[in-house]
Amino acid sequence: MKFPYNEKVLEHFRHPRNVGKIEGADGKAMEGSPACGDMVSVQIKVDEKTKRIKDIKFESYGCASNIATGSIITELAKGKTLEEAKKISWKKASDELGGLPAIKAHCSVLAVEGLRSAIRNYEEKRGLVTDKTPTTIETIEKRLRKVMNPLTGLDLVGTKLIKKIELKEGEVKIDIDLPENHQFANSIKEEIREKVESLHDIKKVSMNFSG
Amino acid sequence: MFDEKMIYLDNASATRMDERVLEAMRPYFFDTYAVATSEFGYSQGIEAREALQEARETVASRLNAGPGEFVFTSGSTESNNMAIKGVMMALQKQNKNHLIISKIEDFPILYSAKNLEKQGMKVTYLDVDKYGFVDLGQLKASVSKDTALVSIQHANQEIGTIQNIEAISQICQEKKVLFHTEATHTFTRLAIDVKKIPVDLISVAAHTIHGPKGIGGLYIREGTPLTKWMDGGFQEFNRRAGLENIPGAIGFARAVKLVTTQENEQLISLRDHLISNILAEIPKTTLNGHPEKRTPQNANITFHFIEGESITLHLDMHGIEVSTGSACFSRSLEASHVILGIGGDHERAHGSIRFTLGRYNNLKEIDKLIKTLKEIISELRKISPLGKD
Numbered sequence: 328m329k330f331p332y333n334e335k336v337l338e339h340f341r342h343p344r345n346v347g348k349i350e351g352a353d354g355k356a357m358e359g360s361p362a363c364g365d366m367v368s369v370q371i372k373v374d375e376k377t378k379r380i381k382d383i384k385f386e387s388y389g390c391a392s393n394i395a396t397g398s399i400i401t402e403l404a405k406g407k408t409l410e411e412a413k414k415i416s417w418k419k420a421s422d423e424l425g426g427l428p429a430i431k432a433h434c435s436v437l438a439v440e441g442l443r444s445a446i447r448n449y450e451e452k453r454g455l456v457t458d459k460t461p462t463t464i465e466t467i468e469k470r471l472r473k474v475m476n477p478l479t480g481l482d483l484v485g486t487k488l489i490k491k492i493e494l495k496e497g498e499v500k501i502d503i504d505l506p507e508n509h510q511f512a513n514s515i516k517e518e519i520r521e522k523v524e525s526l527h528d529i530k531k532v533s534m535n536f537s538g
Numbered sequence: 539m540f541d542e543k544m545i546y547l548d549n550a551s552a553t554r555m556d557e558r559v560l561e562a563m564r565p566y567f568f569d570t571y572a573v574a575t576s577e578f579g580y581s582q583g584i585e586a587r588e589a590l591q592e593a594r595e596t597v598a599s600r601l602n603a604g605p606g607e608f609v610f611t612s613g614s615t616e617s618n619n620m621a622i623k624g625v626m627m628a629l630q631k632q633n634k635n636h637l638i639i640s641k642i643e644d645f646p647i648l649y650s651a652k653n654l655e656k657q658g659m660k661v662t663y664l665d666v667d668k669y670g671f672v673d674l675g676q677l678k679a680s681v682s683k684d685t686a687l688v689s690i691q692h693a694n695q696e697i698g699t700i701q702n703i704e705a706i707s708q709i710c711q712e713k714k715v716l717f718h719t720e721a722t723h724t725f726t727r728l729a730i731d732v733k734k735i736p737v738d739l740i741s742v743a744a745h746t747i748h749g750p751k752g753i754g755g756l757y758i759r760e761g762t763p764l765t766k767w768m769d770g771g772f773q774e775f776n777r778r779a780g781l782e783n784i785p786g787a788i789g790f791a792r793a794v795k796l797v798t799t800q801e802n803e804q805l806i807s808l809r810d811h812l813i814s815n816i817l818a819e820i821p822k823t824t825l826n827g828h829p830e831k832r833t834p835q836n837a838n839i840t841f842h843f844i845e846g847e848s849i850t851l852h853l854d855m856h857g858i859e860v861s862t863g864s865a866c867f868s869r870s871l872e873a874s875h876v877i878l879g880i881g882g883d884h885e886r887a888h889g890s891i892r893f894t895l896g897r898y899n900n901l902k903e904i905d906k907l908i909k910t911l912k913e914i915i916s917e918l919r920k921i922s923p924l925g926k927d
Binding site: 328330331332337340341343346357361364365366367368386387388389390391393394431434 | 843844845847848851852854855864865866867873883884885888920921922923924
């Protein structure tokens with residue numbers, strides 16, 4: 328039999344390691360969208376003293392190379408310091424898996440981005456980000472471009488679902504053109520909070536769904 | 539880990555050839571291998587010509603057409619290119635440069651249309667409803683004095699939806715425009731009678747009915763304007779040049795004869811068993827296409843919140859071969875234009891799996907598929923971040 332992936336990739340695909348979510352995770356990230364065909368969620372638990380990743384879990388909506396990369400990066404990152412984990416590249420993950428088809432690079436890059444974003448999320452929450460540039464509407468908009476509507480797979484800014492963003496003394500108000508009872512309203516809300524509240528000078532995020 | 543016998547459920551892409559087809563073809567490789575000569579040629583060539591003519595009669599008669607209205611081609615892609623480009627080129631001289639197709643046509647039609655657009659012709663892409671049916675009102679409204687041809691498939695390649703070609707051909711006849719239908723996925727499975735339905739061109743192929751690859755045909759109603767675009771010799775009534783594929787034509791004819799009403803009924807019962815059991819036993823599934831007006835061999839189901847390539851790979855590791863509308867599976871890395879065309883979103887396209895049945899499938903295989911799918915879908919959903927709210 329001939330499969331499109333090597334034995335190691337198939338093994339991780341069939342038996343992915345560290346699947347799931349972490350109760351009270353210290354850092355969380357969701358990368359990708361159904362439009363590109365892949366999404367990855369990465370959550371980490373960090374040892375406050377040693378700054379090592381104590382636990383890491385992932386979830387994947389994606390193809391075999393996406394699932395396998397998600398699995399391998401959790402193995403690679405576990406026990407590493409945040410600085411070491413940040414250096415895990417797609418190349419490293421791919422090599423560890425014995426190689427991935429070039430055309431699948433974009434599916435597997437997501438998992439690596441997911442890990443980096445989860446670390447960044449942790450650092451922002453703990454005020455460890457050294458860059459203290461004041462947040463602007465543009466910064467917020469840039470982050471909202473990473474929030475997807477899971478139904479369409481398109482980001483909120485690109486699809487003009489963000490009606491208004493207000494920023495005043497660390498408080499952000501966002502008007503969203505979606506009904507309150509939208510199937511994914513809660514997950515969208517949670518994602519926005521996750522991405523915006525973690526900015527160093529943002530104290531509060533409130534959202535108004537109407538559509 | 540792996541089962542010995544594989545279960546092949548991608549019969550819309552290609553089929554296992556029937557041994558009886560090969561037996562029919564064999565003499566035309568080893569005994570009667572000469573080119574089909576004119577009636578004044580040498581004996582082997584005359585024999586070849588007669589065999590080709592007999593094959594033509596057999597295939598054409600399945601459409602209730604005469605042999606003079608049927609041309610052999612290298613397959614459905616060529617038939618479709620020949621029909622669309624041939625008619626559009628022929629009628630350009632009369633200032634007719636408008637083509638109407640549906641937005642869920644298969645790639646040979648879709649990309650022929652896009653090619654013609656680049657050359658300055660106009661194309662209307664008709665919308666379809668949630669089942670994939672063309673809007674007949676929109677079709678009527680789209681025909682103008684510039685319209686040369688309407689090309690609407692008989693049934694869809696991915697979701698199996700059968701168009702109302704009786705009504706469509708009537709509209710075309712009333713509006714005095716030519717009508718072509720692509721029947722690769724219906725030929726011999728569903729009847730088309732060209733004496734009853736005013737269709738001008740029909741594309742057919744052998745690879746979907748357990749015949750050989752590389753042979754197909756085009757029905758061309760007498761008097762239909764069609765520019766010859768494969769130039770060379772005077773073969774196929776001077777419509778298509780090139781050495782005739784005689785073993786292919788013989789194999790095609792044998793394959794046509796082997797499809798019976800009983801077999802088609804058997805496929806329908808397998809299909810319905812597959813669909814009803816999957817929908818009943820696996821939650822969060824959507825049938826793509828119409829519950830009844832679909833080809834006997836086609837089932838297409840979306841398994842929500844998971845991606846198709848992961849499903850096909852897992853099935854493959856269990857010895858089951860299917861295809862998916864997911865971007866990750868396709869060579870173009872684009873999600874199925876058919877699922878998007880019927881109003882589905884990317885998530886629905888990526889999770890769609892097409893199961894297409896054939897002569898060699900049986901109930902035991904379908905039950906194994908359902909059992910295997912249940913396990914795979916549940917495992918993949920455990921990994922997925924979607925659908926847990």
